[in-house]
Amino acid sequence: DADVTQTPGNRITKTGKRIMLECSQTKGHDRMYWYRQDPGLGLRLIYYSFDVKDINKGEISDGYSVSRQAQAKFSLSLESAIPNQTALYFCATSNGQGNTEAFFGQGTRLTVV
Amino acid sequence: TQLLEQSPQFLSIQEGENLTVYCNSSSVFSSLQWYRQEPGEGPVLLVTVVTGGEVKKLKRLTFQFGDARKDSSLHITAAQPGDTGLYLCAYDRGSTLGRLYFGRGTQLTVWP
Numbered sequence: 500d501a502d503v504t505q506t507p508g509n510r511i512t513k514t515g516k517r518i519m520l521e522c523s524q525t526k527g528h529d530r531m532y533w534y535r536q537d538p539g540l541g542l543r544l545i546y547y548s549f550d551v552k553d554i555n556k557g558e559i560s561d562g563y564s565v566s567r568q569a570q571a572k573f574s575l576s577l578e579s580a581i582p583n584q585t586a587l588y589f590c591a592t593s594n595g596q597g598n599t600e601a602f603f604g605q606g607t608r609l610t611v612v
Numbered sequence: 613t614q615l616l617e618q619s620p621q622f623l624s625i626q627e628g629e630n631l632t633v634y635c636n637s638s639s640v641f642s643s644l645q646w647y648r649q650e651p652g653e654g655p656v657l658l659v660t661v662v663t664g665g666e667v668k669k670l671k672r673l674t675f676q677f678g679d680a681r682k683d684s685s686l687h688i689t690a691a692q693p694g695d696t697g698l699y700l701c702a703y704d705r706g707s708t709l710g711r712l713y714f715g716r717g718t719q720l721t722v723w724p
Contacts, residue, residue, distance in 0.1 A: 503654075532712070539621065541700060541716035542655070557711070589654050593712070599704045600645070601712050603654025 502526045505590050505604035512580050512611055520575045520607045522590030530594065531573040532601065533557075533565060536587040545588075548573055580611040615639055616701055616715035624721045628690050633718040635701035636683040642704070644684045645712070646675055649698040691722045 503524045512518050522531065529550050534542040544557030546565040554565055562584060564576045577584055587608050591601040617636045625631055635644065643662045647655035659668050661677035661684055668675045672695075674687040688695055700717045 534714075539716060541618075542714040544711060544713065547711060558713075591654070591712075599712060600657045600660070601647075601655070601702075603656070605652070606654055 501605065503590060503592055503602050503604040505588075505607050507607060508605065509608045510610070512609070514581055514611055516580050518577045518580055518609070520588055520590075520609070522573045522575070522604060524571050524573075524590075524592045524602075526592050526594075526602060527570075528592040528594045528602075529570065530592060530599075531567065532591040532593070533563075533573070533575045534589045534591060535559065536589060536606075542589065545575065577609075577611075580609075582611045585609060585611045615713060616703060618699075618701060618715040618718050620718060621716065622719050622721075624723070625691055627692055627722055627724050629722075630687070630689050631691055631720070632685055632687045633699055633720070634683065634685050635715055637703075638682065640681050642681070644677060644681075645702045645704065646684070646686055647700040647702060647714075649700060649717075651697070655698075655700055688720075691720075693722045693724050696720060696722050 506521045532547040533545040536542050543559050548567045551567050566574050587606050589606050590604045593599040593601045619634050645660045646658045649655040659675045664679045664681045666677045672689045676685050698717045700714050702712045702714045
């Protein structure tokens with residue numbers, strides 16, 4: 500089983516719909532992240548969380564919200580999806596010790612039509 | 613503002629050729645990381661460079677951190693189709709901040 504699991508793997512949704520992307524991890528890490536990847540733009544940080552009570556905005560948080568339900572679970576919501584939120588979304592974890600290695604899920608490919 | 617500039621953006625070569633990709637910045641970093649992302653997968657860490665001038669080797673891949681800790685390079689010797697992927701450099705803003713920021717990546721394609 501993967502250490503970082505994202506659901507769903509693929510999703511097509513309509514403009515204006517609410518959608519939630521879920522992430523769970525078995526690595527026991529405190530730190531979890533949501534990134535968005537667009538062609539030619541690399542990975543951009545949406546939100547990150549250092550523990551259950553800590554939520555922080557990243558570079559591009561507008562239009563997104565998150566919930567850290569437990570140490571192992573971090574979900575990303577699009578309250579009212581719009582077409583320019585079509586992208587590949589990645590969840591990642593790290594232990595925050597020293598030189599932080601990030602462990603990524605397989606990604607969620609989201610298309611907003 | 614993109615703190616990490618990666619070049620080239622795209623690179624397409626034949627099997628057996630050598631190549632170098634770059635990660636540059638005007639800022640000084642305590643460390644830099646290199647990740648490789650294969651199609652349909654999330655990025656996977658290849659190496660972390662920490663000391664200015666440091667050279668690390670991973671089979672046919674050689675990573676170097678600039679003396680001033682502002683830039684890094686990745687050299688691949690005798691590239692193989694299995695090296696195809698997106699190569700990303702990233703910096704860690706420190707354990708107290710714990711945010712990894714990524715460059716835009718170099719998309720490498722190695723043709724048989």
